[in-house]
């Protein structure tokens with residue numbers, strides 16, 4: 001039996017096995033913090049066979065991490081990975097050398113993709129985009145997306 005998933009964007013079905021990009025069989029640190037165990041656990045990054053949207057499939061409930069984000073995520077020392085305040089974390093991450101920074105790697109990827117889309121005519125050139133920061137990594141991502149002229153792409 002072929003297992004399928006329904007895309008969040010185009011609502012088409014794709015086979016899970018042939019569209020899995022990455023698969024995990026143990027919970028990450030966030031899931032562990034809310035009590036999720038490796039019993040019957042799975043998490044996969046899949047790509048829609050129709051539109052290409054990358055999305056996550058997982059065994060946990062959709063609201064399993066709500067308590068973490070609502071009550072613990074921003075509190076220093078409340079969780080094992082939060083040892084510093086937001087400001088301290090921002091400074092530490094901002095000062096990482098480029099070769100150690102995932103943010104700089106991601107920004108390079110995003111900028112290259114935008115340039116590619118602009119060359120194909122799929123992303124218009126504008127000088128006044130408004131930007132919504134979703135999961136911006138302590139704003140370090142925004143800092144690195146800024147161009148030399150102080151604008152954002």
Ligand SMILES: [Zn+2]
Pocket residue numbers: 007008009010011012048049050051052053
């Ligand atoms: Zn899709």
